[in-house]
Amino acid sequence: MGIPGSLRESLHDPAFWARYTFAAEDGPGADRLGALEELLDDDDDDDDDDERENAQNVTFDVGGGHLISLDVDTRLGSYELGITGPGSVEWAGLGWDDLAHWHPYALRWSELDLICRAIAVRDPLLSHPGVPIALLCRFAAVFEDDDVDTAVAVVDAAYGVLRPRGWDGYWPSGADWLERTDFRGQKVVWHRDEAGNLWAEQDDDHDADFYSTRVTPPAGGEEHFPHTRLRDLVAAAAITVATGSRP
Numbered sequence: 001m002g003i004p005g006s007l008r009e010s011l012h013d014p015a016f017w018a019r020y021t022f023a024a025e026d027g028p029g030a031d032r033l034g035a036l037e038e039l040l041d042d043d044d045d046d047d048d049d050d051e052r053e054n055a056q057n058v059t060f061d062v063g064g065g066h067l068i069s070l071d072v073d074t075r076l077g078s079y080e081l082g083i084t085g086p087g088s089v090e091w092a093g094l095g096w097d098d099l100a101h102w103h104p105y106a107l108r109w110s111e112l113d114l115i116c117r118a119i120a121v122r123d124p125l126l127s128h129p130g131v132p133i134a135l136l137c138r139f140a141a142v143f144e145d146d147d148v149d150t151a152v153a154v155v156d157a158a159y160g161v162l163r164p165r166g167w168d169g170y171w172p173s174g175a176d177w178l179e180r181t182d183f184r185g186q187k188v189v190w191h192r193d194e195a196g197n198l199w200a201e202q203d204d205d206h207d208a209d210f211y212s213t214r215v216t217p218p219a220g221g222e223e224h225f226p227h228t229r230l231r232d233l234v235a236a237a238a239i240t241v242a243t244g245s246r247p
Contacts, residue, residue: 027176
């Protein structure tokens with residue numbers, strides 16, 4: 001459980017973040033890469049002959065036996081988010097991000113913020129805003145009813161905590177994150193059922209497609225999205241934050 005040592009070291013490496021945020025693939029922030037762009041190209045050439053396994057798993061504890069996990073593979077540019085519950089319940093996927101068929105938008109901003117606050121309570125070394133927000137923010141989007149300025153500031157602060165002292169080259173920013181996750185004005189409508197489950201649908205006449213698996217309501221055992229399990233995890237996170245519950 002936690003962050004693998006090799007990945008922990010990478011969290012202070014601008015090349016890691018250029019890959020992780022897709023700035024290295026002409027995503028937001030690509031215009032600031034500067035000399036780092038040549039280094040990334042050289043690394044790509046080296047990777048062609050590198051057979052090492054690069055996929056790593058990060059697991060965060062939000063309390064009550066609920067875990068949120070992230071699979072990271074910067075070589076393939078593939079990242080997947082999932083959750084497990086108490087009693088070794090089977091892992092359930094929330095979303096994934098890659099350069100082919102991405103469906104990353106699994107969380108509302110308020111849910112992500114609450115989850116990361118709970119993680120910080122459970123492990124004071126994972127302060128908020130810090131590593132959890134920096135890694136997980138790619139799976140959250142913002143909408144008309146969010147305090148977007150605050151969200152951007154929190155993401156910016158999370159990246160800033162990890163920035164090496166004195167480094168003035170490329171580094172990800174809250175503005176970069178917003179460029180990929182801002183769905184204000186994109187006709188995304190959220191629905192809530194009596195149990196508190198949330199799902200979205202996107203009306204026609206929009207510029208940015210809302211790629212998410214959270215676009216169908218709960219339907220018994222035929223759920224395409226683990227609504228109940230996410231709701232339970234968010235509730236556990238709220239209890240952790242409210243009570244200051246630590247292991």
